[in-house]
Amino acid sequence: MFYQNKKNMTTRYFLNNNLSSDNESRQIKQSAKIIRFLAKSDVPVSLPVIANHIKVSVPTITKLINDLMEQDMVVEDGKKETDNGRKPSVYSLTKSHFYTVGVEVLLRRIQVNITDLNLNSVFISKNTTFELENSEACREEVLAFIDHAISESDIAKKDIIGVGLGMTGRVNGVTGRSYNFFGFDDLPFADFLSKELDLPVFIENDTRVIGVAELVIGKVKNINNNIIVNISRGVGMTIIVNRKMVTGGNGFAGEFGHMQFVGNEGRLCICGKKGCLDTEVSGKALELLFNESIAAGEQSLMLPAGKENIRYDDIISAANDGDYLPMALLQQQGEKLGAALGNIINLLNPEMIVIAGKYSRAGSFFRDSIRSGLYKTGLKDPLANCQIISSELVQNTGAIGAAAIVLRKYDLI
Amino acid sequence: MFYQNKKNMTTRYFLNNNLSSDNESRQIKQSAKIIRFLAKSDVPVSLPVIANHIKVSVPTITKLINDLMEQDMVVEDGKKETDNGRKPSVYSLTKSHFYTVGVEVLLRRIQVNITDLNLNSVFISKNTTFELENSEACREEVLAFIDHAISESDIAKKDIIGVGLGMTGRVNGVTGRSYNFFGFDDLPFADFLSKELDLPVFIENDTRVIGVAELVIGKVKNINNNIIVNISRGVGMTIIVNRKMVTGGNGFAGEFGHMQFVGNEGRLCICGKKGCLDTEVSGKALELLFNESIAAGEQSLMLPAGKENIRYDDIISAANDGDYLPMALLQQQGEKLGAALGNIINLLNPEMIVIAGKYSRAGSFFRDSIRSGLYKTGLKDPLANCQIISSELVQNTGAIGAAAIVLRKYDLI
DNA sequence: AATAGTTAATAAAAATTTTTATTAAATAGT
DNA sequence: ACTATTTAATAAAAATTTTTATTAACTATT
Incomplete structure (x- = not known):
């Protein structure tokens, strides 16, 4: 027995590794391994399976699991159906803790x-x-x-x-x-x-x-190297290498919005430079482009000239409904985005690129335009091994x- | 005793993890931990220190070390000088194995x-x-x-x-x-x-x-996030994130040479695209630029017009000796390189960038020109946290x- | 229905590891 | 020179873990 009030343990107690090396902490470390294994398993598991994973014998696991059950951390989930042999009792974490x-x-x-x-x-x-x-x-x-x-x-x-x-x-x-x-x-x-x-x-x-949400519950769940482009009003990027987030030395990594890709001829960006992607491919930029086009006399079916306060989400919706100008503008942005992403594909060789943020709602015409832009800069091999998809996560991401x-x-x- | 001919063990035997979970393999795993610890330590270490690191008691470590000594894998290196208390015997790996x-x-x-x-x-x-x-x-x-x-x-x-x-x-x-x-x-x-x-x-x-050589014996030895640019006749890049090499999903990562940075107005690259960095910043490109300049009538002190077969290393040497044209050309390349690196700094926030390859021999004027190019594209914060240095590794890298x-x-x- | 085959769980025995106690080796201060 | 203090190494005792054996539970087959 290694602590007094077994029913009052906090979950955190087990997961904290900074413990001395006496016997109590040894048992806690083993318990932590069991907890981690159970947490990662989406189904309840049997004692022999746990023993096998933790590399500890069945009697030892039995003792540890019993202790964890006493502490209300683990519950038995009945017997498991099997093809042959005695059916094992299976265990899982007490969800409510x-x-x-x-x-x-x-x-x-x-x-x-x-x-x-x-x-x-x-x-x-x-x-x-x-x-x-x-x-x-x-x-x-x-x-x-x-x-x-x-x-x-x-x-x-x-x-x-x-x-x-x-x-x-x-x-x-x-x-x-x-x-x-x-x-x-x-x-x-x-x-x-x-x-x-x-x-x-x-x-x-x-x-x-x-x-990270895309990595754990989204479409890149089992992909080790990928890039999530977050485009809404602005544009950001999460880079995942070997299943880990790239943060860089000071947490500044992923400043994709200020990547320069058109030389120095573009609009002036808030960062003080010219030609940043953010000034061309972002919700902000879309609103600007749309208003300029309308002012220049171009027509839009669903957003007639004169309407006030046009927001980029509305433009995306209109494009999805087949309105020509919004779609053309988005395709224009997609091509530029693709060209910028091509460089990144050459650099990092990701297996998948996810378009997240509000722009993930844009129809397949948008992804197609990105793909078409990719060929301008991306090399054949890394390109052939990289898929472009839209996020399907909607709420609470x-x-x-x-x-x-x-x-x-x-x-x- | 867990195997017969103790003097005939291979080093590999210990480091291979694919073993069953019986008692023999348990001891081998513990031995492997000791070997890894001794390998990483640059000085011989004592039993209590090993015990502390491996999280095993001193008597157990004593037994394991004795076994490893019987197998000729570990040697005693005498006593260590300490300030007080009994002096410990210290141990290290048998280098010759x-x-x-x-x-x-x-x-x-x-x-x-x-x-x-x-x-x-x-x-x-x-x-x-x-x-x-x-x-x-x-x-x-x-x-x-x-x-x-x-x-x-x-x-x-x-x-x-x-x-x-x-x-x-x-x-x-x-x-x-x-x-x-x-x-x-x-x-x-x-x-x-x-x-x-x-x-x-x-x-x-x-x-x-x-x-990797730069990472283990070079200047970025203790830097977790860095980039090594290898410029000789061509240009390549190694990206290190969290002390690990980035290879991407298919080993294609680091294709920096085909990063497009000047729009599509540059020379045609062997990859079929225009505007690749390799066509502007590489030994190849330097030779081309030099010959073009000479053909256009520009003067070079050390490499007079008419000399055949001018190689890029010679141009770098001349620049280091203060010859104007070579230096100007290299500075031109450095600025372009810097602009391209600025984008990468925004993306990955490395702590250091190492210029390796033949170009590492170029004087500080070259690094200064890279720095000056960085400001065109790099954002203030990641830039302020990133150093540009030249490799000091020469032979056998x-x-x-x-x-x-x-x-x-x-x-x- | 009895039996062979399979897997799980428990019990008892054997082995291993750790803890505690003891001895050894060294330094510093009186 | 002796003693207190510190760390290392070993020995013996205690605790833990694993191995092996046994019992339990279940399926499929004759």
Whole structure:
């Protein structure tokens, strides 16, 4: 017996590796291995199967599992149907003790999803009137929102593995620092939240959080090397190499929007340079292009001249409905995007490229235009081995991806 | 006692993980951990230190080390000087039982270096009259050259951990296949060599092999995210993310030479596209540019008009000696290179970029011109966190890097 | 229905590993 | 020179884990 109140253990206790090497910690390490294995398995598993994976004998596993059951961490799930031989009892984690909090903080929106180990949301809270600004008051607002969501969900803190947070701007996931927000008193935002919430907190860039969502529940689930292009009003990129997110030395990686691809003849970008992709291929740019075309006398069926406040999502919808001008403009953007992606394919040889963000809603004509652009820059071999697809994830992607970051940190996914 | 002839064990025996889970393999796994730890430590270490790292008690480590000493794998290195307490005996690997073979196969050159665990060459063999071609005869020639080098070195095969080979062209390090050479009968070249030499063989692209050399013995030794640009007659790139080489899904990654950066107005490249970096920034391009300038009437101090067969290395030397035209041309190339690298810095946020290959010999004026080019495309933050340096590795880089690939595969470095 | 074949789970015995205690070897201070 | 202190190495005892043997549960076949 290695601790007193067996029914009061926190999930985190097992997953924390910084323990001394006495006997207690040995058993905890073995238990952690079992928990990780059970978490990754989508079906309940038998003692011999666990023993085989953990490389420990069946009697030992029996003892460990019994201990974990006493602690309410593991439950028996009855017998399993087999073709022959005695049917084994199978075991799985007690779902109600393994929750993760995923938070998405965007400029005008904050959302919390509390998810189980399979990333199903068991509680959702969002605020679409939120306004992000770099003030201590806003930092408190974010903290309060998360804290309130946790209380409202009625999930005990001891059953929460950790909090993942994806936010706008540049973020260094290793140091837990946001470069644009909430870095007061030189205290990393992740550390601030962790202290206040009394939970482990991991933060990441919003685009990378969406990339992780694609990696764990999206179409690139089993693909090791891929790229997720997040195009909505702006454009961002998550690079996945060997199933891991590329963050670079300081968390700045993926600044695809400022890739220069047309020489220096393009529009001036907010970054101060000319010819950035963001000025040509983005929702912002689409609105601009559309308005310019209309002003130049071109016609659009569904968005007649004179209509005010045309938003890029409307243009994409119109294109999907077959309206000529919006479709032509999107194809134009697709070709440019393709040419830029061709360079990246040559560099990184990804197996798949996912178009995520609002642009994922654009019809196949858009992907076709990207493909056509690829040939301008991409080499034959890497191109032949790379698929371009649109994301199918719709709702909650950011918050679920943020939760996934926690599960990945603890190697539970 | 877990095997008979203790003095006849091969080093490979320990490092191979595919063993059943009986007691013998348990001890071998523990021994492998000790070997890996000793290999990585550059000084002999004591029993308590090993015990602490391997997370096993001192008596157990004592037994394992004694067994390894009986097998001649480990030697005692006397007592260590300490400040207080009893002085411990310290242990290290028997150097003479841990060799690696590194092979570099280029178009007109083949070289074998046999190295110890510290990547010091103990035997070198090279052939500069070699001509690489995709024929079975040439494949046999490569095999014979390696085989002959091993025999000549008088190192027993059982003391060789494995063979690493870096070669020109596209290579998939995972499948062991070269796309350009020696893929006869659908047998991966690595498998062919492995079968014939009766040794584990790992192959890689020549540029990536140089990149690994930089990572293990070069200036980026302790840098996790970096880029090694290999510029000689052509231009290649090794991308290192989280201390690991990026190969992409099919080993095509790093095709930097065909990155398009000047729109489609450049020269026609051998890849069929226009505007590739290779047509502007490479030894080839430098020769072309120089000849064009001379033909257009420009003057060069050290390479007067009329001289035949001017090679790019000579132009670099002349530039280093202060000759104006060569220096101006190199600066022109550096600026373009910098602009291309700026995009990559935005994408990957490397901490360091190493200029390797023949161009690493170019003076600081060249690096300065690269830096000046960076500002055209690179964003402020990632740029501020990225250094540009020249490689200091000179000789044997390819073969040593190839040997390093083996050590990395076995986690000995 | 009995039996052979298969896999699971438990019990008992054997082996291994760790913990604790003891001895050894060294330094520094009185 | 002796003693206290520190770390290393070994020995003996205690705990843990694995191996082997046995029993249990189930299917398919004769």
